Amino acid sequence: ASLPLPPALGWPSKRRSRQSCHRCSPSSAPPPPPPRRPRPPPMSLALGDWVSVRGHEGQVRYFGATGFSEGMWAGIELQAAVGRNDGAVRGVRYFSCAPRHGLFVPASQCVKIDGPSDSGSGAPDLADAWVKVEGADEGAALKAGQESQKVIDYLTAQYPHGATPDKAPALKKERSSGGFFGGRSSSRARVKNQLSQGGDEAYATLLAEIDLPPDYAGPCFESRPTAADAAALLAHVKRHVAASEGSAAASSAAVPHRIAMQLLLWARQHFSNVGNIVDISIAQGRVVVVGDTHGQLADFCWLLRSHGPPTLENVYLINGDVADRGAHAVEIFLLIIAFLLAEPAAMHLNRGNHESLDMNVRGFHEGGGFATEVGAKYDSAMFTLFQDVFNLLPLATRVNSEVLVLHGGLSRTNSATLAQISAIDRRRPIPVAPVNAEDMLFFDLMWADPRAVDGVGLSAVRGAGCATFGPDITRRFCEINRLRMVIRSHEVPKSLSGVQVQHAGRLVTIFSASNYCGRIGNTGGTMLLTPALDYQLMEHWAPTVSELLVMEAEEEAEKAPSTPKENPSEKRKSFSAQANELMRADVLQKMKELVCEHKPALAQFYEQHAGGSDIITRETAIGGLREVVPTPLPWDDFLTELVGDAALLSDEDDAVRFRLFLGRYRVAHEQEGWQADLLSSLHDALTHKDLKSTLAFFDPNEDGVVTYEELVEVLVDHSMGIPEASLKALAATLLGQGQTQLPTSSLLARLHVTYRDVTAEAADAAAEVRQAPEWAEQLLATVARQCALRKRDSEQLFRSFDSNADGVVSYGEFQAAMLRLGGYEVDTLTDEQRASIEQMLLDLAAWVDQRKTGAIKYIDFIDAFRILEAPQDGSTEAVPGAIHRRDSESLGLSLISQMMEQLCSLFYQHRWSLQRAFEYFDANGDGVLTPEEFGTALRALSELSKASDVSFSLDLEIGRA
DSSP states (O other): OOOOOOOOBOOOOOEETTEEEEEBOTTOOOOOOOOOOOOOOTTOOOTTOEEEETTEEEEEEEEEOOSSSSSOEEEEEESSSOSSBSSEETTEESOOOSTTOEEEEEGGGOEEESSOOSSSSOHHHHHHHHHHHHHHHHHHHHHHHHHHHHHHHHHHHHOTTSBOTTSSBGGGOOOOOOSTTTSSOOSOOOOOHHHHHHHHHHHHHHHHTOOOOTTOOSOOOSSSOOHHHHHHHHHHHHHHHHHHTTSGGGGSOSSOHHHHHHHHHHHHHHHTTSOSEEEEOOSSSEEEEEOBOTTOHHHHHHHHHHHOSOBTTEEEEEOSOOSSSSSOHHHHHHHHHHHHHHOGGGEEEOOOTTSSHHHHTSOGGGTOOHHHHHHHHSOHHHHHHHHHHHTTSOSEEEETTTEEEESSOOOTTSOOOHHHHHTSOOSSOOOSSOOSHHHHHHHHHHHOEEOSSSSEEEOTTTOTTOEEEOHHHHHHHHHHHTOSEEEEOSSOOTTSSSEEEEGGGTEEEEBOOTTGGGTSOOOEEEEEEOTTSOEEEEEEOOOOHHHHHHHHHHHHHHSSOOOOSOOHHHHHHHHHHHHHHHHHHHHHHHHHHHHHHTHHHHHHHHHHHTTTSSEEEHHHHHHHHHHHOOSOOOHHHHHHHHHOGGGBOSTTOOEEEHHHHHHTOOOOOSOTTHHHHHHHHHHHHHHTSOHHHHHHHHOTTOSSEEEHHHHHHHHHHTOTTOOHHHHHHHHHHHHOTTOSEEEHHHHHHHHHHHHHHHHHHHHHHHTOOOOOOHHHHHHHHHHHHHHHHTTOOHHHHHHHHOTTOSSSEEHHHHHHHHHHHTTOOGGGSOHHHHHHHHHHHHHHHHHHOTTOOSEEOHHHHHHHHOTTSOOTTOOOOOOTTOOOHHHHHHHHHHHHHHHHHHHHHHHHHTHHHHHHHHHHHOTTOSSOOOHHHHHHHHHHHHHHHHHSSOOOOOOSOTTTO
16 A cells, blocks of 8 residues: 655745755645746847847847848847857947847847846756766766776686786786886876785785874874764864865875775775665654765865764764765765764765766766875775775665665666665676666666656666656655655756755755855755654755864854854855856866767768758757767857857858868877877888789779779778778878779879878977988989879889889899989999999988888888979979879878877777776786787777677777887
8 A cells, every 4th residue: 555645845945054944844835846938929029128048148139120131130238258249240230238248149049038037147057057967977987887897898808817918917017117006196096906805904914004194183093983083083184174275285185094094994894794775763863864975075064063963863874976076075985984983873874876986987077086086195005995895885774664865766677675675786886787687776776867757768968878767666666665755866956956855755855065066056955854754954055164164263262153144045146157157168168078079970960961061050050969969968058159250150150160160179189299100100011011012902903093982991991990981081082072083003192192291290390300312312303203294103113113023122123223214324434433323322222211121112112202292394284193292281181180080089989998908907007008918908999899889999000009
């Protein structure tokens, strides 16, 4: 039978200190959602009307016909500087406003509003977009974790001991290191599996080698801390953090290494003895439920001050996601552990989706940061110990048998039971790629989100298989498990308050990090739960740790509570303008990254809709972004900033040059010189081939012509993972505008120009330009000019040198041909002159033979004669297949930039798989790989891509690269 529903919730406006309190009330009902602003009918605007345009608010300053386009246009003065003009277009002034505050749009694009919002520019919309960006980052982490898991499984099967094929096992390697693990220059810690497997004994050995710093003035623990010890540690942490705010010491550890490791070892023992679901029974007092804090120490300290320290009558339940994003997750964890060890029944900690290796290893800007924080404050051994503790944290807590507190959400199966949750093997990383029902239940407990409609679905924001669950799922779960309600965390409520009641009161979200990430201006929330399971929902805006210490000092001096100047609502309102600016910058940056990541697919979409032009409409530009990029973001609000002024075709902002737009974004390597090195290695591969092999490389049927299809096939076979669509574009570029085939020698000349242009640039930078002997320059130019005038290409010239037709030119063959082509009158020379010339030609042959193999290969021959130069006699007739020097730079650099952009994008998209593969072979953790290990890791990823659906391919000569 169905259990009685929990009481309906009212939302009185009473405020307390910096907190606001929402008491449960059986007689009141939740207020209806705010009505949506209706879209006005077209052409219903009047001067002075307030409107929302593309997510921005402004006032109608002009409405009528214009000289720049047909129809009725509205001239809007926007509140923010995100417009296109100052009220004038093409020399005609329609109204006056500040630069970039004016925008003209058709009336149909305006939505009339009552007036400017408090924030001035649609704060809820920006906050929603920012939260979607956060969700996209988390989804990307999950996807990367799924791919990385396949990589590790494959490497473990192929190289069970981390051994490379041509050297001893990597576990035994020894080499000096300048990296983090030999010193402290790196910023990210990593898991040391051997240490974790060594258990207590291995950690005890490390602990014995760590001393307390001589200037440490905080509490020391010879045994498990008492409540007084935990309070003393809290006071020390606050003083340390306040003293270092804004300085270089802000990232230093507040808790010494030895004390931190000892606390974690005690926590490891404690959590080893608890179940998946912890039961709390209270007959008096209350439970303080705390949601995500994400390293925001100020919120955690404020909550301890507001609600009092943990005691048996003031029990704290921290509902996960302490790790990542904020700078002080380490200190929050250690404080939680200290209070928990002092009185285990007064402090409880659930696991969140961020208490997970796959999230922690990502950077702060990608939703992670905990590995970076631990690396800066301690070392990899501590990071490994943290992961050991995370893998032991309980999955849920039940209060008085009727309220279940878990981090994420409910299972998509609609039939999950507490018994099934209790049976999960939790002592492992959170499964990112569930393979069975148990994994899926574990995953959903950490990652699922509620939705307003019945049923289950997939999250459009998080992606990566994350589920959403409706009110019917919550109701069914409560009925099956005889629960009154479920409390969860995991996301900022859309109302930007720290609390949200959903699913007819059966589901409550608590999010405790106020002004999350210093960006969105939300209040933090907590729940105070009584023994009768009545509750109060509290909101707060935390002061900084420094401000909190000042308040505490005032209280100590005056023996009276300090009076805050602003309540949470007022504080949020005063911050809203700054929040908008910060959120907008974050959302725009994420959009740029997504455009960059999906650039090839966007280009293909726009080409299909451009009708042979490079101009598309604004609607097509937005439609492509929505179609190609999986993250649902307000692209129309940001399009002007994304495409840039140069790509906007007109002042009215209604057309876009999509090639200029996409050309703004690319993944680049911070050191550009590596491009020449890579091209050189590919060039080297051709220098080992004779004439026939070189020509057959591109022309397998040996008909003397390379067709578009043949060239695409070659590029795909040697693609280095570049998408086929981009390779087809490269093939078209190489063949030339409108060409479907090219003589093989001409194609090689074009490839060679590209190589020469890039390597010459790199050589110029290094002041090591390879030049022919000064006396030989004129001779080489004379031969090249004769070939051009005779319409002879490089292949024909090479064959004339190769008298025995063996595919290479010996030094003797080179000498004889040059005597003939150079115009030397041998019969008129003295023996001494002839011997001198012959020796000089042999020296020149040795110079042409760049690899000193004793015979000149075709690719080196092309380099020496440069037949791709324009004729020296001023003729404008092109040599077949030749590229004039004035055009070669454009073609070469365009080709190289495309290739290198795609290669960089490939590495960027698969950076986490690469990282996991590299770390697998880097067993001693020094951050350094031998060339053999590096090559083995890349080859393994390429092999994996052929054997599975992991989209990674890197077919290149790894040893040379």
